[in-house]
Amino acid sequence: MADAICRVLRDGALEGEHATSLTINDSIHSPFGPIVFDYIFTQLSSFISSAKSQSRGIVLVKFSSSPSFTVELLKARGFDIATSHEWLRVLDCYSDPLGWKERLKDRGAIKSPLTEASPNVSICKDVRNLNDLFSMVLALGKELVGDGKNRFSVAIDSLSEMIRHTSLSSVACLLSNLRSHAQVSSIFWLLHSDLHDMKAAAAFEYMSSMVANVKPPTTENTDNFSLLEQNYKRGHFHASLKRRNGRVRVMREEFSIDNSLIKFTSVAAGENAVAQTLVPKVQFNLQLSDKEKSDRAKVVLPFEHQETGKSVQIYDGRKPGTHELEVEKSKKHEDSGRGEIIYFRDSDDEMPDSDEDPDDDLDI
Amino acid sequence: MLVPEKMAKYSVEKIDDACMRMMYDRQGYNMASSKVRTSSFSRKVQVAPTSSVPGLKYGPNGTIFLSSGIPDLDKILGGGFHLGSLVMVMEDTEAPHHMLLLRTFMSQGLVHNQPVLYASPSKNPRAFLGTLPATLVSKDDKSLKSDAEQKDLRIAWQYKKYLGENKPPIEERDGKVEYCNDFDLRKPIEKHLIAGNRVECVGLLDCSSLAGIRDSCTKFLSQLPRFDGNITSAGRIAIQSFCAPQCEYYDKEWDMLSFIRSIKSMVRSSNAVAFITFPASLVSPSVSKRLQHLADTLLAVKAIPDEDKELATLLTGYQDMLGLLSIHKVARFNTQVPVILDATTYSMKLQKRRSLVLECLNQAPVDGSSGSSYGTSGGCSSSSNTGTLDF
Secondary structure (H helix, E strand, C coil), rough: CCHHHHHHHHHHCCCCCCCCCEEEEEEEEEEEEHHHHHHHHHHHHHHCCCCCCEEEEEEEECCCCHHCCCHHHHHHHCCCCCHHCCCCEEEEEECCCCHHHHHHHCCCCCCCCCCCCCCEEEEEECCCCHHHHHHHHHHHHHHCCCCCCCCCEEEEEHHHHHHHCCCCHHHHHHHHHHHHCCCEEEEEEEEEHHHCCHHHHHHHHCCCCEEEEEEEECCCCCCCHHHHHHHHHHEEEEEEEEEECCCCCEEEEEEECCCEEEEEEEEECCCCCCHHHHHHCCEEECCCCCHHHHHHCCCCCCCCCCCCCCCCCCCCCCCCCCCCCHHHHHHEEEEEEEEEEEEEECCCCCCCCCCCCCCHHHHH | CCCCCCCCEEEEEEEECCHHHHHHHHCCHHHHHHHCCCCCCECCCCCCCCCCCEEEEECCHCCCCCHHHCHHHHHHHCCCEEEEEEEEEEEEEEHHHHHHHHHHHHHHHHHHHCEEEEECCCCCCCHHHHHCCCEECCCCCCCCCHHHHHCCCCCCCCCCHHHHEEEEEEECCCCCCCCCCEEEEEEEEHHHHHHHCCCCCCCCCCCCCHHHHHHHHHHEEEEEEECCCCCCCCCCECCCCCCCCCHHHHHCCHHHHHHHHHHHHHHHEEEEEEEEEHHHHHCHHHHHHHHHHHHCCCEEEEECCCCCCHHHEECCHHHHHEEEEEEEEEECCCCCCCCCCCCCCCCEEEEEEEEEEEECCCECCCCCCCCCCCCHHCCHHHHHHCCCCCC
C-alpha cells in the first residue's frame, strides 16, 4: 500500500491537472514520519533514475537534516552517487536557514567553510522569503529537466520547520503554486501534525491528493513501558487517496522498523464501523424503473372504463355456472354498451336490501 | 429582518380595491388571472404569472427564482435559488464535487445571458471557464412526460369527471428558452458564451485584504439594483473556495465573516444570487458555524469511500454514485413557513455519464442475517471536523 502511494507519485499528473501531492503525518506517539519519508523518497528516486516515472528529476528541500544525510541514505540503498547529479538536486535549508553563518563569516567571526560544496546542493540563506524559495526550487528543477515539457518532482523534508519561520497561508501559497506549475509532476512533504493546530493539518490535507498517517499500533496513551517499546518498533500506516472519480480510497497497513529499515505488511481487513455513521436515514426505494413504469401503465384496473365499448366482467367470487351465464347473456343483449353489476343473493333468507345501494358511487 | 412589504397569504376582502391593485402592480402580477373569492378570508390562490425574462421564475409569496442548473436541485429547493439570496456550499476536502455545482450554476447563467462574476483562488481564474459544461441536446422529453403521468391518478370513482379542474398546471415550455437546462458535463461550453468580457473574473490570491473583491462585487451589483418595477435582468456571483489556505487573508477570520455579511446585504438589495463555496473544515469551528448561519441556502457535499463493501450492501446504486449532497437550509423569503424536506441527503449521479441527477438514498434490500438497524444511526453529521478516517 505504501508502494501503491509510490506508484501514484510515480505516475504523476495528467495534462491540466494539479500535481499529485502527498502529506505524511506523524506524531510523537509514532515518530516514524522521517523514516516513511525516506522510504518514499528512495522508492521514487529509483523510479526516476531508471526512467520509469513521469518526472525526470527530483528536487529535495531539506529542512530537518543535512544533505550529507541524504547522500548516506542513497549510498546505503544502493544508488550510484556519481550519477545522482543527473536526477537529484538538493536545496539545503538546514545549514544556514536565516543567513546567520553568512553574516558571521562576513564579519570574520568564523573561518571554516560551511559544508563541502557539492554540485547537487544549493544553499538557501533566507527561508522566510518563500517567493525566493519558490524560484530557487523552480530554477533547480529546470536545471534538471530543462524548460520544455519535462517534469520534475519536489520533496520537502519537513513542513513543520517551514511553518516555524513563516505564516501558514504563505506556505500554503507556495505549495499551491508548486502544484499548479506545469512542470511539477508530483510533490510530497512531511508534517509533524501534533506540532501544529488543527487548522494547519486540515489545510495541508486539503491541498494534498493523498494523505498518509503514521499511527502507533495501540491508540491508548499508556505509560506502560512495554507498550511504549512496542510503539517504537511497529505501527500502523493509514492512507487515503483521492481518486479521479471523486471517491476516496482508504487503506491500512502495518509496518515494522528494523535498523531504520521499514517494512510494510498488509493487515487483515478489520471491522469497518464506517457505514453506520456515514449514511443518514435511508429510505426504501419507492421509485419505479422505466420497465416498471411501462408495466404499470399496462395494468387493467377492474372497475375502470376501458373505453372499449365492452361491458366489464366483474368477478364476483363464484365460478361461472351455466345458469348464470345464460342470464348474463340475455342481459347483455338488453343493455349493450353498458356495464352492469349482476348481483346474486347468497341465500334466500337474506334480508332484502334497503333502498340504498352501496354501490351507487361506482361509475361502472 | 426584511420589512414585510409583500402581501400576506390570506387577504381580507374588504381591502380597498385600489390599494390591492397597487400592491399587485408592484409585483407585476396580472390581476385578471386570480379567482373570485367566496368568503371573507380565503386563501389567495394566485396563478403565478409567467415571467417575460428568460431564466427567471416567479414563485409564491412574491419571490423570484433563478435556476441552479440542476433540475433535480431546483425541484427540491422549491423552484431554484431565490433572487437576492446567499447560497453557500460546504466543501468536502476530499472531493471536488462542489465544482460540479459551481459549473452548472455558472453555465446556466451564461445560457440565460445573465452577467456572471467569478472569483477563485487561482492564478488564472479565466482558465476555469473552459471547463464549464454545455447544454444537453436531448432527443426526447421523457422526464416531462413521466411527471405528468404520475399526476394523473387513475380512479374508478365518479370524481374522475371532476379531476380535470384540479389538475395542477403543467409548466409550459415554449421550446426556446427553458428555465433550467440539463447540462452535458462532458462537452465544454460554446465559445461565444464565454468570449469577451461576459464573465468577470477576479483572482482571490492577489488581494491581501478582501477590499479588492468587495469592490468588484459592489461594482457588479450596482448594475443590478432592485426596484419595485419589472426586472430586466438578474446576475450571478460565483466565488470558489472562499477560505482556501493559499489566500493571504486566510488568517483574518473576522474579516472573512464581515465580507460575507456585506455580500449578503448587498445581494439582498439587488437582483442577483451569490453562490459561495468554502471548505468548512479549514476554518475554526466557531467561524465555520457563523458562516453556515449567514447563508440563506446551505448545501454540503460529501465524498464517499471507494470500494467500500459495507456501503455497497447498504445502498442501492452505490457503484454509480459520485458523492453525496446534503441540503441543510433552504431560503424562505416573505414567509414564516419553513421547508421540511423528505430527505436532506441525496446522492449525485451522472445519468448516461453526462448530466447530473440527484437521487434519494435508497436502502438496499436488507440481508436477514445482518440484524443491525440502519435507521437509528442518526443524521449524517455535517460536522466540519471530520478527519480522514472519520466518516
